[in-house]
Amino acid sequence: MGIAVKLDDLLHERRMTLTELAERIDITLANLSVLKTGKARAIRFSTLEAICSVLKCQPGDLLEYRPD
């Protein structure tokens, strides 16, 4: 996978659980787990905005391009 999702790292830095984030951005825990585990095929701008707003970060902090 070329794009890595660093949600785990961000949550760890903010001392926040995935469940807590799911509740605050109003997305199901299942969907957020799909994103965290890198199984998502796409991410909506609205989801990205909500995550960045709650975690107070930039999209670049969440996503990283890793050449294979």
Add this chain to the structure above:
Amino acid sequence: MRHSTALPIAYVFLRILILLNWVFAGCVLALLVFTFVNEAWTMKALGVTGMSDAAQVTWAMRGIAALGVAAAVPNYMILTRLLKMVETVRAGDPFVAANAYRLHAIAWLLVAMQLISMTIAVIGRVISTEEHPFHLDAGFSLNSWLAIILCFVLARVFAEGTLMREDLEGTV
């Protein structure tokens, strides 16, 4: 999901058609076999006794009957695929890759059916004379070819729809 009475009706109708298809094929096969078992009686029943080209007409009719039996196979394959598609619609999950493949296969099977029909029409035309004209309900059909094109296009629509749904399901 909104319930429709069309689907259960289509399901039952297709099951009946599958049964009738084999009954039809069995009857035509029995007729074909009987032309060999009791040729004289069959020819008399078909009204070709005493004709100058009776032997040629007999073999042409056997050929048409054989094609009629052969047509039951693609017909069965079309009906069973259609039945499986109706089942996926009833289950509320029609946009799956399997349905795209089924429609694509149905389109090719319809091509085979049309070719069989055109072959039967050619045989009928060859043996048809003023003495004994043959009027067969077979041959080139514009509607059939339109249905074939429609099936090919719908197969692509299903394939694209399946990809779009997979994308949507993987979108967070």
